[in-house]
Amino acid sequence: MAGQAAGQRGWDANAAPRDLGEALLLMEEREDDRTIAFERVRLVADKATIDAAHRLNEAVWELEWLASGREEGSASAWRAVMQTYLRALDDFHAATRDRLSMLVPDVEPRVVADVPPTLPPAEPDPGG
Numbered sequence: 001m002a003g004q005a006a007g008q009r010g011w012d013a014n015a016a017p018r019d020l021g022e023a024l025l026l027m028e029e030r031e032d033d034r035t036i037a038f039e040r041v042r043l044v045a046d047k048a049t050i051d052a053a054h055r056l057n058e059a060v061w062e063l064e065w066l067a068s069g070r071e072e073g074s075a076s077a078w079r080a081v082m083q084t085y086l087r088a089l090d091d092f093h094a095a096t097r098d099r100l101s102m103l104v105p106d107v108e109p110r111v112v113a114d115v116p117p118t119l120p121p122a123e124p125d126p127g128g
Contacts, residue, residue: 011077089110
């Protein structure tokens with residue numbers, strides 16, 4: 001939802017379209033879900049995974065603060081915070097895999113893609 005709000009603010013041309021007010025409302029509603037999920041992690045995870053989950057939560061909050069207007073934002077600020085979020089997500093996944101003793105070779109870190117916005121298909125020429 002933060003990404004959709006960022007899209008409405010003109011910071012992410014590839015964000016799925018959603019009304020800004022609706023995106024902000026859904027963002028608030030999802031906070032409760034994330035809180036419950038974090039408490040479940042704390043219940044069963046080791047310290048490294050809990051620390052990684054905490055850093056992930058902090059990164060999500062930074063995204064939400066920009067998207068909601070709580071903090072001053074821009075396209076470049078959004079990209080920087082999104083990159084921090086993606087690193088935190090990768091770190092959380094790595095900590096979880098370590099905890100579960102899963103061997104996943106050389107998983108590439110996520111990056112913010114420089115992809116031009118998708119344009120709608122051209123309308124056929126009625127005269128030709």
